[in-house]
Amino acid sequence: MIELNDKQVKEIIEQYGNAVYIFNQDEFEENYKELESTFQKVYPNYHICYSYKTNYTPAICKCVKDLNGYAEVVSDMEYRLALKIGYIPQRIIFNGPVKGEYLEKHLLEGGINNIDRVEEANLICEIAKRNPNHIIKTGIRVNFDIDAGYTSRFGIDIHEIDEIIKTLTDANVIINGIHCHMSRARGIEPWKLRAKTMLSLVNKFHLDNIDYISLGSGMFGKMDPELKKQFPADAPTYEEYANEVIKPFADYYKDKEKQPLLFTEPGTTLISKYVDFLGKVIGIKKIRGNEFVLLNCSFQNLGETCQMKNLPIKRYEYGIKKTTVLNARFVGYTCLEQDVLYKGYSGDISIGDYILFGNIGGYSLVDKPPFIMPDCPMIAIKSENIKLIKRRETFEDIFNVFEFEE
Ligand SMILES: Cc1ncc(COP(=O)(O)O)c(C=O)c1O
Incomplete structure (x- = not known):
């Protein structure tokens, strides 16, 4: 997983938004x-x-x-x-x-x-x-x-x-x-x-x-x-x-x-190993004893490995109101029950925290359907310089191929 300090993460969020692919x-x-x-x-x-x-x-x-x-x-x-x-x-x-x-x-x-x-x-x-x-x-x-x-x-x-x-x-x-x-x-x-x-x-x-x-x-x-x-x-x-x-x-x-x-x-x-994904925690809930942490990305952003194994993760503690969860599942924005990004997380977490997922380079953005939301931008980091290599997808990127009745 790429080593990013707070300054770099904050710069990425400010310039490219709160859900970003990162090529190391x-x-x-x-x-x-x-x-x-x-x-x-x-x-x-x-x-x-x-x-x-x-x-x-x-x-x-x-x-x-x-x-x-x-x-x-x-x-x-x-x-x-x-x-x-x-x-x-x-x-x-x-x-x-x-x-x-x-x-x-x-x-x-x-x-x-x-x-x-x-x-x-x-x-x-x-x-x-x-x-x-x-x-x-x-x-x-x-x-x-x-x-x-x-x-x-x-x-x-x-x-x-x-x-x-x-x-x-x-x-x-x-x-x-x-x-x-x-x-x-x-x-x-x-x-x-x-x-x-x-x-x-x-x-x-x-x-x-x-x-x-x-x-x-x-x-x-x-x-x-x-x-x-x-x-x-x-x-x-x-x-x-x-x-x-x-x-x-x-x-x-x-x-x-x-x-x-x-x-x-x-x-x-x-x-x-050389592509990571930075996403944001936007909700935490408990249902019949099961804890869920909702992020602003989906399993379709994270590639095939996340469906078989737990990816390496790093938490950036930017949220304010800390909660402790036990055996929580990180889940994504789609309406699919199988949209699970990480299983068995126990520890502190806050809404507003960022999670960096490692090892997402294979079959991630190339296999991401335009399901529910357009895709996120991608940046490359080389010698500490950050460069945009794929812009954020837009409504138009998705719907321009369809015919609309007058
Ligand atoms: C013909 C061929 N070559 C190379 C690859 C890449 O293999 P890997 O991702 O395991 O390195 C694939 C993946 O399915 C393939 O079908």
């Missing part, structure tokens, strides 16, 4: 460099490819670009954003099950693409046929079991890879990479299995000439102690991932002529 750019950059250098020490051709869907705030995407990162996008909308940020197709990985018209442009300009399904492979063969003067290259997202307790719907079943390779090569499409991504399996064992399976595919299908291997993401990132203690104690560090997951690639390619680019595609891993 200094520590984001530090964390980015640490992840990159830890993996590059083991495999120098490793690169970070930032997952846009997790948090596509343009200022964050630009920050990744300035750090020399690639962009991972999963729709035409995200693709256009990467272009607007200044990316060239060769630095964009196009993933996802439903790509639009930008796929063709991307392939013709030599961008990185991972096929998710057979229909996409067929479409790429047609694009190659229509453009005989272009060399068309694509990667394949491979789906295999890593014992995560569910069957992922993404990518091509590992048992059907040979067929896809044949379809593509018959149409003169070059296979230049392989990709995988599995969620809900952040531990070291499933990650070791990813590395092992990807290398066995390289071997089995004689893919020694490919340009890249992308391992997706789904790693543990850094966490504040209050959040970390709610996860398994053996959550790997970057160093451990490097030694167990990246090292097998270094060993395999040690004596090979070509060492492909090796990517991971961190989203939450990279951003979650």
Whole structure:
């Protein structure tokens, strides 16, 4: 969580209002460099490819670009954003099950693409046929079991890879990479299995000439102690991932002529810890022995983690009339019973206090529906300078897309 002193918090409230997203750019950059250098020490051709869907705030995407990162996008909308940020197709990985018209442009300009399904492979063969003067290259997202307790719907079943390779090569499409991504399996064992399976595919299908291997993401990132203690104690560090997951690639390619680019595609891993949300306490009530603290924000501002765990919090004591609550729930402004921001708070609290919630960078503002209220502004803090990076949404932002009867 970002360390803010009273002067900074009061300045934020005064300038940007009483509910604000805060991007901690200094520590984001530090964390980015640490992840990159830890993996590059083991495999120098490793690169970070930032997952846009997790948090596509343009200022964050630009920050990744300035750090020399690639962009991972999963729709035409995200693709256009990467272009607007200044990316060239060769630095964009196009993933996802439903790509639009930008796929063709991307392939013709030599961008990185991972096929998710057979229909996409067929479409790429047609694009190659229509453009005989272009060399068309694509990667394949491979789906295999890593014992995560569910069957992922993404990518091509590992048992059907040979067929896809044949379809593509018959149409003169070059296979230049392989990709995988599995969620809900952040531990070291499933990650070791990813590395092992990807290398066995390289071997089995004689893919020694490919340009890249992308391992997706789904790693543990850094966490504040209050959040970390709610996860398994053996959550790997970057160093451990490097030694167990990246090292097998270094060993395999040690004596090979070509060492492909090796990517991971961190989203939450990279951003979650470096966005906080500042909200205000506006009500306290007790119903049949249950205590509720009402804030001026909602669970939809705080991202996916707040629905599974208690986020790290810090209270700024700006209220005057102190109350002591026991096992209280912090609740939000929506009319949904599930709008719970924090469970089991015991201690002092006042109307007028501010609560800073940490670790809200993933699937928060990008996943915030225009439900009940427009969204709050976002600021970035770098070297103690504060900059607005997303203005407050307005009534017009929400209702301009609807038709109004005269
Ligand atoms: C293909 C792909 N890459 C990367 C990510 C980001 O993963 P994480 O947020 O766990 O770092 C996702 C998230 O679902 C994904 O689907």
